[in-house]
Amino acid sequence: MADKSAARNRRRALRRGYVSEYLAAVFLMLKGYRIVALRYRTSLGEIDIIARKRNLAVFVEVKARREEMLAIEAVSHTAQNRIRAASDLWLSRQRDYALLSLRYDIVAVMPGRLPRHFPNAF
Numbered sequence: 475m476a477d478k479s480a481a482r483n484r485r486r487a488l489r490r491g492y493v494s495e496y497l498a499a500v501f502l503m504l505k506g507y508r509i510v511a512l513r514y515r516t517s518l519g520e521i522d523i524i525a526r527k528r529n530l531a532v533f534v535e536v537k538a539r540r541e542e543m544l545a546i547e548a549v550s551h552t553a554q555n556r557i558r559a560a561s562d563l564w565l566s567r568q569r570d571y572a573l574l575s576l577r578y579d580i581v582a583v584m585p586g587r588l589p590r591h592f593p594n595a596f
Contacts (some may be wrong), residue, residue, distance in 0.1 A: 494538035494583040495522050501581065501589040516563045519556030523581075524564060531559045531574045533552065536593075538583045542590050545582030554578070554596045 499509050507525035514521040523534035535557060537545035557578065565571050579593040 490538055491536075492494075495536045495568075497583055498534065498536040498581040498589050499523055499525075500531075501591065502534070502585065511564070514560065514564060516560045518563055520562035521557055521560050521564070524541065525560075529573050529575060530577060531565070531568075532577045532579055532593075533557055533564075534579045534581055536581045537581060540584060542582045542584065542592075544591075545584070545590070546580055546592060549580055 493510060499512060502523065502525050503509060507527050509523060509525050510531075511521070511524040514524055521533050522536040523532075525532045525534060535549050535553065537548045539545040539548060552567045561576065561578075563576065565576070568574065577594050578596045580592040582592065586592070
């Protein structure tokens with residue numbers, strides 16, 4: 475019985491994560507960003523959203539939490555390093571790599587509120 479409950483909770487968390495990433499992507503598009511990739515996975519790590527605005531490449535970690543500060547605190551140094559490593563791999567595959575500026579952001583998705591964007595969070 476506990477296995478079924480754990481599996482159900484895991485599915486619920488994954489669904490909440492996917493919905494949060496989608497909401498964050500729409501929110502960023504409304505702010506003028508072009509979404510280049512969602513859930514970009516490499517052997518080095520994963521990036522929730524890769525967005526661009528002109529020559530700015532933005533690597534976004536999305537966190538669904540009840541409060542903004544909980545979302546920011548949930549992005550550990552280990553996670554930041556994995557995101558940076560994955561972003562290096564993505565960048566190496568871009569023809570205009572030398573022209574791009576980089577930024578690492580967090581988008582907090584909270585119940586009943588608009589997402590909150592924290593540019594240059596780490």
